[in-house]
Amino acid sequence: MLDTVEGVREALAGEGYIADERLATTVFLQTRLDKPLLIEGPAGVGKTELAKALAAATGRRLLRLQCYEGQDETKALYEWDYGKQLLYTQILREKIGQLVADAADLDEAVDRIGKQESVFFSDRFLASRPLLEAVRSEEPVVLLIDEIDRADEALEAVLLELLGEYQVSVPEIGTFKAKYAPYVVLTSNNTRDLAAALKRRCLHMFLDYPSSERELEIVRSKDTGLTEALAAQLVDVVRGLRDLDLRKAPSISETIDWARTLAVLGVDELSAKVLSDTVSVVVKYDKDVRKALDALPRLVDPNAKVPAVLHNNHDHGHDHAHDLGHDHGAHAHSHDTPQDQEPEPDGKAVRQAKDKPGRFTNGYYGTPSSTASLGRRRPF
Ligand SMILES: Nc1ncnc2c1ncn2[C@@H]1O[C@H](COP(=O)(O)OP(=O)(O)OP(=O)(O)O)[C@@H](O)[C@H]1O
Ligand SMILES: [Mg+2]
Secondary structure (H helix, E strand, C coil), X not given: CCCCHXXXXXXXXXXXXXXXXXXXXXXXXXXXXXXXXXXXXXXXCCHHXXXXXXXXXXXXXXXXXXXXXXXXXXXXXXXXXXXXXXXXXXXXHHHHHHHHHCCCCHHHHHHHHHHCHHHHCCHHHEEEXXXXXXXXXXCCEEEEEECHHHCCHHHHXXXXXXXXXXXXXXXXXXXXXXXXXXXXXXXXXXXXXXCHHHHHCCEEXXXXXXXXXXXXXXXXXXXXXXXXXXXXXXXXXXXXXXXXXXXXXCCHHHHHHHHHXXXXXXXXXXXXXXXXXXXXXXXXXXXXXXXXXXXXXXXXXCCCCCHHHHHHHCCCCXXXXXXXXXXXXXXXXXXXXXXXXXXXXXXXXXXXXXXXXXXXXXXXXXXXXXXXCCCCCCCC
């Protein structure tokens, strides 16, 4: 099934995941080269979903490690089941007592107990966490290490042995090696640089917002109830919003939510009014909402020269910076501020420029130009 790039694309599509050629090729290579796959990219572009779809498409069990700050290896690899160890020593108190009953002194008693240590640090008392579980599994699995950039760098070091050799060493017992190489998918929102040692062990892919065709295909696959023509128009509007330099750009899941919202409202024409009334489905910060409201008329119809009327519309029902009671004169005046006089970027040209292949090679993590500014990066 995963024998060809096309096969991978179809298998993922069968699980409702729409992959483009580049992503399908990367996943194909991952399965062929038995290498972990590190996916970086903004929120909501389908990083986590890919691992889920891969597990569903291959019938493999999905093991998931959700990373967070302060997480240590006892939550990622394994820990000793202290409670169980204690319980056993209590139950076996008499037996342990017999062992040391005729010891000449304390030293000898401790020696004798020490010789039995391996009983308590054995498989029986080992509590596997997702990474060890993936290695010990009797069946092939997909291991999702989600949002690795949230974890501390120490955890990355812990991962290296697993990612490089699909094995985990437990000093008291030995080394566990995976029977079947797991498909490992790591995701990152790029809130900080990841260690080069980790990157080196993985196939790397930057997953960005999709092309309009693919986004439309995704929306279509979700049965949102919105007509094809409106969905296509909506996808263009969302892409326009992404060009606005918002604090949080709308993701694919927000496009889907917006399409569902509009379908529920029975909308049969995308007007700036109806989009403004529902814009909080896709932009979640007050400042972003204001920027979006200002841009929507232009995004719905780039040739429309009716900002005053439409602008007035979106004042209703929205938390908006302008006074609700302003008249058109005052409103026109507000458009005279220096900020509003900035030449409007040609959204379409900006988007087209963004669609050029290889645009992430400049200034993106790992390239010479960006290594000069190490340290914590701004999250997406
Ligand atoms: N290629 C795709 N095909 C189908 N649905 C998709 C695709 N990409 C994204 N989606 C939809 O977008 C939603 C969000 O995707 P997902 O949770 O994987 O994002 P993410 O990249 O992991 O985001 P975050 O960084 O916030 O965790 C999914 O639930 C899914 O409905
Ligand atoms: Mg995710």
